[in-house]
Amino acid sequence: NAGVMQNPRHLVRRRGQEARLRCSPMKGHSHVYWYRQLPEEGLKFMVYLQKENIIDESGMPKERFSAEFPKEGPSILRIQQVVRGDSAAYFCASSPRPGDVGYTFGSGTRLTVV
Amino acid sequence: KNEVEQSPQNLTAQEGEFITINCSYSVGISALHWLQQHPGGGIVSLFMLSSGKKKHGRLIATINIQEKHSSLHITASHPRDSAVYICAVRVMGTSGSRLTFGEGTQLTVNP
Numbered sequence: 001n002a003g004v005m006q007n008p009r010h011l012v013r014r015r016g017q018e019a020r021l022r023c024s025p026m027k028g029h030s031h032v033y034w035y036r037q038l039p040e041e042g043l044k045f046m047v048y049l050q051k052e053n054i055i056d057e058s059g060m061p062k063e064r065f066s067a068e069f070p071k072e073g074p075s076i077l078r079i080q081q082v083v084r085g086d087s088a089a090y091f092c093a094s095s096p097r098p099g100d101v102g103y104t105f106g107s108g109t110r111l112t113v114v
Numbered sequence: 115k116n117e118v119e120q121s122p123q124n125l126t127a128q129e130g131e132f133i134t135i136n137c138s139y140s141v142g143i144s145a146l147h148w149l150q151q152h153p154g155g156g157i158v159s160l161f162m163l164s165s166g167k168k169k170h171g172r173l174i175a176t177i178n179i180q181e182k183h184s185s186l187h188i189t190a191s192h193p194r195d196s197a198v199y200i201c202a203v204r205v206m207g208t209s210g211s212r213l214t215f216g217e218g219t220q221l222t223v224n225p
Contacts, residue, residue, distance in 0.1 A: 031210055043157075043200070043215040056209035091157060098210040103147070107156030 004029075004094050004106035005074075012112045013082050021109045024074040025094030029102070032075045034067060037089040037108075046090075049075060082113045117141050120201050120216035127223050133188040135219045137201030140182065147213065148175050148186045149200040157200070160186070191223045 005024040013019050025032050034046040045059040049069035060067065064082075069075040079086055092106045118139045127133055137146070148160040161168050161175040163184065168175050172191075177184040188195055198220050202213040 033210070033212060035213075035215075042217040043202070043213075045212050045214070048210050048212050050210075056212060093157075093211075093213075095211050099145075101162070103159060103162065103211055105149070105157035105159065110154075 004092060004104050006090075006092050006106035006109050008109060009107065010110045010112070012114060014114055015083060016081050019079040019082050019086070019111055019113075021077040021079075021090050021092075021111070022074045023077070023092030023094075023106055025092075026096075026102075026104055029094035029096050029104070031095045031098065032069050033093045033095075034075070034077050035091045035093065037091065039088065043091065046077070079111075082111075084113050087111055087113045116216070117205070117214050118201055118203055118216040120199075120219050122219060123217065124220045125222070127191050127221070129192060129223055129225050131191050131223075133191050133195075133221065133223075135186045135199050135201075135221070137184045137186070137216055138182060139184075139201075139203050141203070141214075142206040143182075143203040144206050145204045146177055146184050147202040147204075148184075149202060151198045151200060151218070153197075160199075188221075193223045193225050196222050 007022050030051050032049045035043045037043045047060050047067045048056040064080045066078045089108045089110050091108045095103045121136045145164045147162050150158045163177045172189045174187040198218040200218045201216040
């Protein structure tokens with residue numbers, strides 16, 4: 001069991017480009033959570049998805065950010081027209097069901113916008 | 115005011131010392147997690163608690179639901195314990211297993 005896999009580990013984008021962050025949950029996990037950690041700040045919830053559904057996106061910025069978790073393949077966090085303030089570590093976590101048993105984090109994607 | 119407060123923010127200890135990190139929260143919770151994050155690294159789940167006490171190796175975590183307080187203890191600390199320790203809670207009534215985090219405690223253990 002490879003755990004929660006995030007890629008890429010590091011991503012550099014120029015201002016105005018698009019960033020795509022991928023998260024493959026643990027086998028058997030159908031619930032995915034995205035969190036953002038800005039420099040020198042704590043982790044903040046962004047979005048909660050189940051397969052093919054967005055359950056809670058109350059932490060997502062209203063513009064430029066979107067997330068999906070298709071029936072097949074990884075969950076994708078997409079940031080359009082990136083700005084310097086998007087530079088952060090983005091973590092994904094997964095769980096087999098609502099609740100805390102088996103809650104597992106990925107290693108994160110460090111996004112740098114230059 | 116944050117819903118989850120940790121203290122201290124920074125902690126420096128000598129190898130072998132007993133360490134305590136505290137977490138207080140102001141909301142009703144379903145569960146509390148203690149997490150570890152090494153510089154530039156991923157997040158590792160240490161404990162998930164809803165009551166009482168758990169122990170794993172040199173780590174002990176306790177929670178007092180009535181007082182809305184949890185502690186993480188490290189016995190016989192070692193330089194490899196140097197990391198950021200994060201308290202996170204699942205707030206009652208929130209969706210799924212969405213977590214709310216404290217700001218973290220930066221622990222440095224010197225040899």
